[in-house]
Amino acid sequence: MINFDNVSMRYEGGREALSQVSFELQRSEMAFLTGHSGAGKSTLLKLIIVMERASQGQLIVDGQNLNRLKAGRIPQLRRNIGVVFQNHQLLFDRTVFDNVALPLVISGYHPREAGRRVRAALAKVGLQGKEKQYPIALSGGEQQRVGIARAVVNKPPILLADEPTGNLDPELSREIMDLFQQFNHVGVTVLIASHDLFLIELMGHRVLKLNHGRLETSRSDET
Amino acid sequence: MMKSGASESRTRTRKGHRDSGASQSVTRRRDLLQSWAGNHRAVAVDSLSRLMTNFTSSLMTWMVIGIAVAMPTWMYVLLNNAGAVSQDWDGHPRVIVYLKSDVSFGKAVELSEQLLNLQEVIGAEYISPSDALEEFKTLSGFGEVVDSLEENPLPGAIMINPASDDVAEVENLVQKLKKYPPVESISVDLQWLQRLHSILQLARRSILVVSVVLALAVALIIGNTIRLAIESRRSEIEVVKLVGGTDAFVRRPFLYTGFWFGLGGGLVAWLLVEASLMWVSAPVAELAGLYNSDFTLLGLGAKVGVLLFIISAGLGLTGAWLAVNRHLNVIQPN
Numbered sequence: 001m002i003n004f005d006n007v008s009m010r011y012e013g014g015r016e017a018l019s020q021v022s023f024e025l026q027r028s029e030m031a032f033l034t035g036h037s038g039a040g041k042s043t044l045l046k047l048i049i050v051m052e053r054a055s056q057g058q059l060i061v062d063g064q065n066l067n068r069l070k071a072g073r074i075p076q077l078r079r080n081i082g083v084v085f086q087n088h089q090l091l092f093d094r095t096v097f098d099n100v101a102l103p104l105v106i107s108g109y110h111p112r113e114a115g116r117r118v119r120a121a122l123a124k125v126g127l128q129g130k131e132k133q134y135p136i137a138l139s140g141g142e143q144q145r146v147g148i149a150r151a152v153v154n155k156p157p158i159l160l161a162d163e164p165t166g167n168l169d170p171e172l173s174r175e176i177m178d179l180f181q182q183f184n185h186v187g188v189t190v191l192i193a194s195h196d197l198f199l200i201e202l203m204g205h206r207v208l209k210l211n212h213g214r215l216e217t218s219r220s221d222e223t
Numbered sequence: 224m225m226k227s228g229a230s231e232s233r234t235r236t237r238k239g240h241r242d243s244g245a246s247q248s249v250t251r252r253r254d255l256l257q258s259w260a261g262n263h264r265a266v267a268v269d270s271l272s273r274l275m276t277n278f279t280s281s282l283m284t285w286m287v288i289g290i291a292v293a294m295p296t297w298m299y300v301l302l303n304n305a306g307a308v309s310q311d312w313d314g315h316p317r318v319i320v321y322l323k324s325d326v327s328f329g330k331a332v333e334l335s336e337q338l339l340n341l342q343e344v345i346g347a348e349y350i351s352p353s354d355a356l357e358e359f360k361t362l363s364g365f366g367e368v369v370d371s372l373e374e375n376p377l378p379g380a381i382m383i384n385p386a387s388d389d390v391a392e393v394e395n396l397v398q399k400l401k402k403y404p405p406v407e408s409i410s411v412d413l414q415w416l417q418r419l420h421s422i423l424q425l426a427r428r429s430i431l432v433v434s435v436v437l438a439l440a441v442a443l444i445i446g447n448t449i450r451l452a453i454e455s456r457r458s459e460i461e462v463v464k465l466v467g468g469t470d471a472f473v474r475r476p477f478l479y480t481g482f483w484f485g486l487g488g489g490l491v492a493w494l495l496v497e498a499s500l501m502w503v504s505a506p507v508a509e510l511a512g513l514y515n516s517d518f519t520l521l522g523l524g525a526k527v528g529v530l531l532f533i534i535s536a537g538l539g540l541t542g543a544w545l546a547v548n549r550h551l552n553v554i555q556p557n
Binding site: 075076078079085093105108109 | 254257259261262458459465467468470555
């Protein structure tokens with residue numbers, strides 16, 4: 001589903017964020033991406049949704065070679081990849097409902113169908129009844145779950161998360177991770193960047209460890 | 224955004240499934256078309272209501288655009304009327320021969336017939352001093368003053384229509400007429416008519432220049448306003464791009480905003496021009512009456528009015544398009 005082949009990424013100004021990274025994530029697989037701050041976790045996720053382009057190597061996502069992906073095709077690619085951001089990336093002048101509905105509006109869903117899906121997604125993350133509230137009125141954990149609802153509302157085959165539990169207490173973090181696991185159980189390919197080693201250990205999935213832009217281990221100890 | 228209110232049909236439950244059969248893909252296509260139209264409607268309404276929310280600042284922009292559009296429109300109306308006025312003189316020169324005061328009625332009529340027999344003259348009409356006074360009394364509104372005069376100060380005159388419009392030939396005719404002893408002086412309206420025509424020609428070109436400059440100004444004003452709107456919705460644009468919004472989707476609300484600015488500016492311009500026309504129409508009618516003319520002020524008319532709105536809205540769209548193309552691509556999610 002996601003295939004990195006010798007991918008390097010050098011930012012303008014010379015810093016190499018990723019060096020010769022190779023790994024493959026199968027369809028319906030779940031994995032954690034870990035490493036110290038600045039190891040290249042975010043950069044790796046950005047490459048998958050073409051917020052950045054690789055300087056070298058080949059990157060294939062959902063059968064598409066991203067090196068050759070034209071700018072006009074990027075929106076279509078992103079619609080198939082749900083992303084949960086550490087800083088949520090919510091729109092604070094819109095209700096929870098409108099935030100979650102955004103990917104559906106963009107894809108041209110009928111309002112009635114969109115409404116049904118938004119309510120389903122909000123129920124899934126435990127935020128039913130909060131659709132008319134504004135994100136500012138929600139706690140950090142709730143905001144994160146609005147972000148998750150938005151990432152999964154159009155049922156993308158791939159789900160990425162960048163430090164989704166960064167600011168949450170251990171119990172909430174566990175709940176969020178369980179949520180990701182549930183999506184994985186229904187066939188979604190999940191890749192989570194996190195430095196919460198304890199939680200990663202607890203979840204027991206494959207771990208990709210980055211160290212100064214290089215992939216150290218690609219451990220697959222899933223039973 | 225969700226309340227687009229597109230008409231609903233029951234066949235639309237499979238939407239979003241990419242692995243669909245032929246009939247479903249037709250449904251899907253119709254769905255997409257409908258939701259595309261629905262999105263346009265929703266965005267149009269949303270961008271207008273955003274302008275209404277900040278009514279005061281929107282009104283300022285509308286006024287600026289309106290005044291800028293009204294200026295060339297005023298000039299156009301003025302010119303149009305000036306053209307209409309000069310049309311009343313049907314473009315033919317007229318020579319007025321004023322007679323000496325001691326010329327008797329009989330002699331004057333005789334002279335007028337004599338002149339009519341000239342090859343260069345196709346019309347000659349004698350206006351006696353008393354006829355002239357009568358006309359002056361009714362048209363000038365100085366009736367009482369005239370009545371108080373002891374004698375008629377006006378000379379007799381012969382109005383002559385020359386056979387030719389050519390300046391040189393009319394000039395020859397004038398020289399010829401001067402030689403008749405009863406003739407006191409001669410006035411030709413040819414020259415100022417020609418001057419008027421060339422002035423109108425010049426004015427038409429000036430309007431074109433002024434219009435182009437002001438159109439550019441309107442496009443830039445709207446462009447700058449849109450740039451600010453883009454800046455204030457930066458985070459929204461980033462998020463929309465992140466979750467797969469196409470450039471067209473991101474562009475749409477700003478283009479509609481520009482369209483509304485242009486259309487509103489057009490409305491302001493139209494109101495300004497129509498109101499000022501109403502304001503001056505009574506004095507113009509009075510003035511026309513003084514010149515013995517039934518001339519009435521020409522307004523914008525439906526055709527030019529519609530054109531005004533189309534041009535104004537078009538300028539709005541153009542300005543927005545320029546701003547969007549310049550500034551939207553720079554905003555990328557980070």
